[in-house]
Amino acid sequence: MTDLTYSEMHEERRSAALAMGGERKLKERAARGDLNARERVALLFDEGTFAETGLFATSPRDEDKDKTPADGKVTGTGDIDARRAAVIAYDFTVKGASSSATSNKKMGHMKELAARGMPLVYLAESTGVRMPDVMGGTGLGSANDKARFLRRRESPWASAVFGYSFGSAAWHTVSSDFAVFRKGAMMAVSSPGLVERATGHAVDREELGGWKHHATITGFADAVASTDEEAIGLVRQFLSYLPSHNGEAPPVAPVTPGSGERSAELNSLVPESRTTVYDVRKIIEVIADEGSVFPIKAQFGKSLVTSLARINGQSVGFIASNPLFKGGAVDVAAAEKATSFIVLCDSYNIPIVFLVDQPGFLIGIEAERNKIVGKVINWMNALSLATVPKVTLMLRKNYGQAYVNMGGAFTADATAAWWSAEVSFMDPRSAVSVVHGIDPETEPDEYERRLAEMSKESTAYDVARVYGVQDVIDPADSRQFILTALRDNALSRTNGVGDHLLSSWPTSF
Structure with missing residues (x-):
């Protein structure tokens, strides 16, 4: 029987949840220059406005309940430039921010809340689904994904992609209205290792789903940032142009001095x-x-x-x-x-x-x-x-x-x-070639005459x-x-x- 008071027990559980994946993992991230999920949330919201939900959530599996603080997702609401918004931040220090039934419920709640009239921000970094939770018929058979990724754009979604982003981190990113990729980030259906095992061929990480690939080839990257801080700043800036929900006009900003003078x-x-x-x-x-x-x-x-x-x-x-x-x-x-x-x-x-x-x-x-x-x-x-x-x-x-x-x-x-x-069906030069088949080098006078005809009234x-x-x-x-x-x-x-x-x-x- 414990001698702790309710207050002390509460604080003990709260401290354990806020410790995320532990001091060692957090220090390793800091040494690489990577912010952790809670630091990213703090940057996203106006100071002192974040209200967390699901802090005491854990994996539904007994063997993992003490290893999954907040079940790998930091969720809640806060203010961005004094307007309310919701957040889902993937905590990579907790089992690679993999998703389970509990964290999916947390994310579903944030989506429902946002649909009522506030933007939703994803701070994405994840290994994908938590494999032990979904293996077998009972794993997949227990899912209910009927409207999980349905978008009706009731309110804006924005994503910032950091590091590896597989599974739902990828699905939510391509479902968003805006996605910024931090340099070094990678987004794909599956990891390079899994792809190599499935295909038997070596896979280049950047070619499979690196930030350059998504910025120049797929177009999934709406913007690119060099740091976590810049990426989150771009999310805040993007949302400043949009209304909180589709039932209102966008906010009107003060006109910058000098506008229109050039x-x-x-x-x-x-x-x-x-x-x-x-x-x-x-x-x-x-x-x-x-x-x-x-x-x-x-x-x-x-x-x-x-x-x-x-x-x-x-x-x-x-x-x-x-x-x-x-x-x-x-x-x-x-x-x-x-x-x-x-x-x-x-x-x-x-x-x-x-x-x-x-x-x-x-x-x-x-x-x-x-x-x-x-x-x-x-x-x-x-x-x-x-x-x-x-x-x-x-x-x-x-x-x-x-x-x-x-x-x-x-x-x-x-x-x-x-x-x-100048307005016409096509460039008059091309039209002369198509209609008359005239070579300007061999028939310059006739070409110029026909060009004048094709250029009329344009x-x-x-x-x-x-x-x-x-x-x-x-x-x-x-x-x-x-x-x-x-x-x-x-x-x-x-x-x-x-x-x-x-x-x-x-x-x-």
Whole structure:
């Protein structure tokens, strides 16, 4: 019989739970420069606001109940910039943060809580499922996963990936609206060791699921960070652009001093020649509020830029052609990137601004093998279903079906063209070759005559003549045009809240 009081017994159990996987493991992490789960939670939330739930949870298996403090998941709620949010932090010091029935219940509770009106953040690092708990028919047969990974985007999900992330850490990451990978992180269905045993071939960790792979090949990494602290800071920054839930408009931030004062620079940032490249990110920086641009998937599908930003304090999403890469031609990766960004913005009531300077979709055998046709129509469907305000500015080249996908043909609510814009079915040079088969080297005079024919009525004023755009503007007036369009097309009757027709669109496709 114990001589401890209830208070002393409580404190003893609490201290054991807070000790996580033990002093040795915590010291090893600190020596590597890795924060532990509780340190990450402390960084995520405003100081003193974290309220934990499930501290005294453990494995349901008797032999593990004293070895699994908090059952390897730190869960609870706290404030991020004075707004409530929930967290699931994987504690790698407890059996590699593997998941059991108990920790799954904790995570399920956080999902239910978040769906009522607050963001949910995953701090992911896990070896996957806890094998002894799921082996055999009784293990798998006891599961109930009917809606475990269902996303209706009632509220934002954000993930930060650290170290190894397998199993549910991977599933939750690709189910999230935003994922940042710390350099050195790895995410895959299974570990390299298991893959090697299953296939009989050596597997390179980075190639299987390293952070570079997900930043440049799969596009699952929306951002990349060098440290735990930077990764968590990016999660906080991302959430600052979004509402706490989809039933309200995003928060309005104070306008940074100097915003809009550089508009005259827009007349010199875009070269007149359609073949001279430039970086559209500089255009976005000038139009948006100073210091407000937050890139999404910057290393993936580079011919298209997607960024959250603010204009006059209001959250907006930019989708912009970037001639610096592939001349701005839209490839498969860029099409996927545009579609997922439209879904994000529409799900959380963020207006979309298109900046267009593209020669069309990138064609060829590789593009067709990668299903470019389907990617184009996915994008088109998403654009048609989006109910947030959509504004298009045509800067220079605007050809073919990509004209429609980038907000032309009345797929946007407000459209203007810079006086330098050019709109046609395809580049007139290509059209001459297709229609007439003329070689400019052997028949220069005839080529120039036919080129003049194909170039007719393709100016911004020709598009405006048939009301294909509502206005032709001085580039310096771009910010003001967008501001006016956002006011005129605001969802005033619903206080800035859209219909969310894309809320069940897959988070990874």
